[in-house]
Amino acid sequence: MGRIGAGVIERVTQACVCAGLLLAPMAATQAATEEDPWEAVNRPIFRFNDVLDTYALKPLAQGYQFVTPQFLEDGIHNVFLNIGDVTNLANNVLQLKPHAAGVDTARLIVNTTFGLAGFFDVGTRMGLQRNDEDFGQTLGYWGLGSGPYVVIPLLGPSTVRDAFAKYPDTYTRPYRYIDHVPTRNTVLAADVVDTRASLLSAEKLISGDKYIFIRNAYLQNREFRVKDGEVEDDF
Numbered sequence: 001m002g003r004i005g006a007g008v009i010e011r012v013t014q015a016c017v018c019a020g021l022l023l024a025p026m027a028a029t030q031a032a033t034e035e036d037p038w039e040a041v042n043r044p045i046f047r048f049n050d051v052l053d054t055y056a057l058k059p060l061a062q063g064y065q066f067v068t069p070q071f072l073e074d075g076i077h078n079v080f081l082n083i084g085d086v087t088n089l090a091n092n093v094l095q096l097k098p099h100a101a102g103v104d105t106a107r108l109i110v111n112t113t114f115g116l117a118g119f120f121d122v123g124t125r126m127g128l129q130r131n132d133e134d135f136g137q138t139l140g141y142w143g144l145g146s147g148p149y150v151v152i153p154l155l156g157p158s159t160v161r162d163a164f165a166k167y168p169d170t171y172t173r174p175y176r177y178i179d180h181v182p183t184r185n186t187v188l189a190a191d192v193v194d195t196r197a198s199l200l201s202a203e204k205l206i207s208g209d210k211y212i213f214i215r216n217a218y219l220q221n222r223e224f225r226v227k228d229g230e231v232e233d234d235f
Contacts, residue, residue, distance in 0.1 A: 092131060157218040
């Protein structure tokens with residue numbers, strides 16, 4: 001699996017399935033045309049991504065989950081979450097959130113050392129709850145609007161703002177700095193499969209028009225995260 005392909009598929013599954021998991025009760029069934037003016041183009045791209053996931057990535061994830069003991073699967077997942085804390089730290093610094101940045105730093109130190117490179121999530125057991133930040137949220141924090149909803153080939157659900165924000169986040173990922181190509185691709189592939197396996201149980205929460213469900217869940221999830229949970233209750 002190539003470097004680009006692996007990173008791309010990771011975003012497909014993470015954005016699509018995780019959004020449905022986090023906001024399944026909130027996903028409306030009506031189209032939000034003002035937020036999705038490019039629906040006629042987005043839907044075919046969504047179908048392409050969905051077919052790719054159904055016949056390529058999902059079977060790999062199911063096989064991985066079947067052969068991997070639960071304790072090992074959890075540990076591998078924790079390692080990749082520990083790597084992601086670098087991204088959280090960088091964006092919390094950019095958002096001028098010293099407390100959150102301090103928590104990210106403490107988690108990285110504790111989990112990398114006592115947690116054996118993050119295999120054990122010691123930080124959470126110590127009360128250091130994991131943050132979830134990215135550069136798209138940083139831009140939103142400083143007032144940049146999301147722009148229209150867009151489905152990117154292989155990358156999945158996004159907005160104009162979040163699509164451009166994906167690239168800066170790559171500088172906080174270790175893969176960019178691994179010069180040995182086979183090693184880099186192996187680690188990337190493992191990250192992709194692990195992420196997809198951890199989200200298999202979320203698919204049962206998706207109902208109705210899958211495109212609309214995921215779109216609305218994604219948009220509401222992004223608004224919730226950008227505003228740190230301080231959103232108006234539409235209900």
